[in-house]
Amino acid sequence: xxxxxxxxxxxxxxxxxxxxxxxxxxxxxxxxxxxxxxxxxxxxxxxxxxxxxxxxxxxxxxxxxxxxxxxxxxxxxxxxxxxxxxx
Amino acid sequence: xxxxxxxxxxxxxxxxxxxxxxxxxxxxxxxxxxxxxxxxxxxxxxxxxxxxxxxxxxxxxxxxxxxxxxxxxxxxxxxxxxxxxxxxxxxxxxxxxxxxxxxxxxxxxxxxxxxxxxxxxxxxxxxxxxxxxxxxxxxxxxxxxxxxxxxxxxxxxxxxxxxxxxxxxxxxxxxxxxxxxxxxxxxxxxxxxxxxxxxxxxxxxxxxxxxxxxxxxxxxxxxxxxxxxxxxxxxxxxxxxxxxxxxxxxxxxxxxxxxxxxxxxxxxxxxxxxxxxxxxxxxxxxxxxxxxxxxxxxxxxxxxxxxxxxxxxxxxxxxxxxxxxxxxxxxxxxxxxxxxxxxxxxxxxxxxxxxxxxxxxxxxxxxxxxxxxxxxxxxxxxxxxxxxxxxx
Numbered sequence: 001x002x003x004x005x006x007x008x009x010x011x012x013x014x015x016x017x018x019x020x021x022x023x024x025x026x027x028x029x030x031x032x033x034x035x036x037x038x039x040x041x042x043x044x045x046x047x048x049x050x051x052x053x054x055x056x057x058x059x060x061x062x063x064x065x066x067x068x069x070x071x072x073x074x075x076x077x078x079x080x081x082x083x084x085x086x087x
Numbered sequence: 088x089x090x091x092x093x094x095x096x097x098x099x100x101x102x103x104x105x106x107x108x109x110x111x112x113x114x115x116x117x118x119x120x121x122x123x124x125x126x127x128x129x130x131x132x133x134x135x136x137x138x139x140x141x142x143x144x145x146x147x148x149x150x151x152x153x154x155x156x157x158x159x160x161x162x163x164x165x166x167x168x169x170x171x172x173x174x175x176x177x178x179x180x181x182x183x184x185x186x187x188x189x190x191x192x193x194x195x196x197x198x199x200x201x202x203x204x205x206x207x208x209x210x211x212x213x214x215x216x217x218x219x220x221x222x223x224x225x226x227x228x229x230x231x232x233x234x235x236x237x238x239x240x241x242x243x244x245x246x247x248x249x250x251x252x253x254x255x256x257x258x259x260x261x262x263x264x265x266x267x268x269x270x271x272x273x274x275x276x277x278x279x280x281x282x283x284x285x286x287x288x289x290x291x292x293x294x295x296x297x298x299x300x301x302x303x304x305x306x307x308x309x310x311x312x313x314x315x316x317x318x319x320x321x322x323x324x325x326x327x328x329x330x331x332x333x334x335x336x337x338x339x340x341x342x343x344x345x346x347x348x349x350x351x352x353x354x355x356x357x358x359x360x361x362x363x364x365x366x367x368x369x370x371x372x373x374x375x376x377x378x379x380x381x382x383x384x385x386x387x388x389x390x391x392x393x394x395x396x397x398x399x400x401x402x403x404x405x406x407x408x409x410x411x412x413x414x415x416x417x418x419x420x421x422x423x424x425x426x427x428x429x430x431x432x433x434x435x436x437x438x439x440x441x442x443x444x445x446x447x448x449x450x451x452x453x454x455x456x457x458x459x460x461x462x463x464x465x466x467x468x469x470x471x472x473x474x475x476x477x478x479x
Contacts, residue, residue: 004196004291006300010108014302055410063418066438067425073434 103289108305109312110295116190117293117312118319119183125320126176127281131274133169141221143267145260148223149346167335168327173215174338175327177361180208181420188392189413191401192294198393200287205389207280210273212362212386217270219359223263224343229356231258231266237369240376257349298402355430363427364420370431371443381443388450395450397458399465408457416449 008014076082091101140159142151155162184204187193193201220231235252239245254261306312330337338360342353358366368385372378403410419442426439 006196007290007292008108008302008305010106013108013305055407056414058411059414059418062415063422066422070434070438074429074432077433 103285103308104313105307105309107289107292107308109293109308110301111304111306111311112297113293113295113312115315115319116182116186116296118316119179119186120288121316122179122319122323123176123183124281125323126172126179127274127277129172130169130176131278133165133172134271134274136165137169138271141267143221143264145223145263145347148221148263152222164331167331170339171327171330171335173218174330174359174361175323176211177215180211181361184208184389185417187294188416189403189410190294190296191298191396191398191403193392194396194401195393196291197287197294199290200284201393202390203280203284203287205386207277207284208389209386210277210280212365214270214273214277215359215361217266217273219343220258220263220266221270222343223347225345225347225351225353226340226343226356228258228347228349229353230358231262233356234358235262237375237379237382240379242376294401296402296404298400298404357428360424360428363425364423365427367423367427367439368443368446370427371436371439381447385443385446388447391450392454395454397455397462399458399462406457406461408461409454412449412453412457415445419445419449 091097091105137155140151140155140162142148152166155166157163159165187201187204216230216234220227235249235258238252239249241248250256252262252265253259254265340357340359357363365382365385369378369382372381398406398409400406403413422438423442423446426435426442429435431439
């Protein structure tokens with residue numbers, strides 16, 4: 001069961017010893033199921049995604065540039081103009 | 088005491104799948120491990136079923152596959168599942184490896200876990216290659232011919248080795264039979280390696296997006312991650328169904344529906360999409376031997392990641408330079424996939440060579456260098472403060 005430095009087991013997690021554990025649940029009528037659905041589900045997702053856009057966007061832009069320019073160049077090499085230059 | 092915690096076998100299930108204390112913050116990116124497990128199980132079930140009707144002989148192999156497709160009850164379903172799950176297997180393994188590279192899961196104390204993972208990937212590549220030969224279509228025969236011939240580049244014993252593998256002087260009946268035998272065997276070797284992978288994982292548990300281990304903030308694997316994994320299974324089965332039922336041959340090559348013909352070479356010999364990056368690296372180097380070494384090296388180099396990463400920070404969540412470079416590596420890998428699918432003509436040759444150089448530079452140059460730069464910058468930023476790592 002675990003044993004490595006990063007996988008402690010229950011009862012030995014390193015915190016204060018737990019005693020008198022009480023299990024309880026909140027009434028379904030008191031649960032606010034959609035709390036934060038907009039602020040976290042939409043706006044925070046947008047914030048998190050946009051904060052990564054630079055790191056993903058720049059390499060993807062360079063990659064697409066290589067793809068399109070490479071394909072364009074490859075097509076050019078099979079034109080009459082390119083064949084003429086070869087001679 | 089509950090049976091789950093007392094029974095010598097059930098206690099293992101409990102320890103691995105139920106009670107295991109998992110970090111509370113692992114995301115859907117961590118689903119690929121269980122998805123890969125489901126792929127392996129699916130492949131073994133469909134594979135064993137296909138084996139009940141498949142005939143491993145050069146005269147009968149192609150026809151027996153068509154017999155499975157047309158005459159065997161639901162044979163088309165079993166075969167399309169087997170062919171398409173293979174693609175998803177590789178898609179998931181790339182995402183799984185990508186996750187480990189991004190979040191530093193390969194670093195101590197999980198180096199054994201990482202190393203077993205690389206071996207698993209290597210065995211997967213070999214198994215997939217062997218399986219692709221079995222329908223004995225044009226691409227099966229010529230793919231097998233090209234790839235086995237690579238070994239002839241080995242000085243002195245190359246030709247003997249290739250003939251030993253063929254069991255003759257070309258890809259023939261003996262080759263197909265031994266490839267079938269090994270394709271049946273290796274998934275079970277894979278299964279054993281997966282169990283070793285899980286044992287190594289269990290030693291230190293999962294990494295998490297922060298790359299910082301918390302002893303306190305843990306949740307039991309069940310129900311938290313069993314149900315999170317189920318979401319992944321449902322999405323996987325949905326997308327897989329779209330491929331199996333509507334686009335079953337999209338990921339394959341049409342030439343493999345032409346029976347193998349040793350007298351006619353196809354216009355272009357390409358491997359399945361998931362092996363194209365390595366094919367691009369192979370073709371980037373004009374020397375055959377060096378090309379083969381580079382191709383094998385491109386997988387084996389993953390072993391060195393724990394040694395090459397000099398950073399003090401594990402996860403890319405806190406490493407902006409490395410994060411940018413990681414995405415550069417991902418895009419580079421995709422470009423290599425594209426180059427692998429093209430004819431070796433200009434400018435694809437140059438692009439392939441540049442991308443292969445970047446592939447190896449990422450490991451040998453950028454990973455150690457950026458780690459050192461980031462360490463130095465963090466030292467400079469915290470110099471003299473309470474957080475300085477040089478504080479005495």
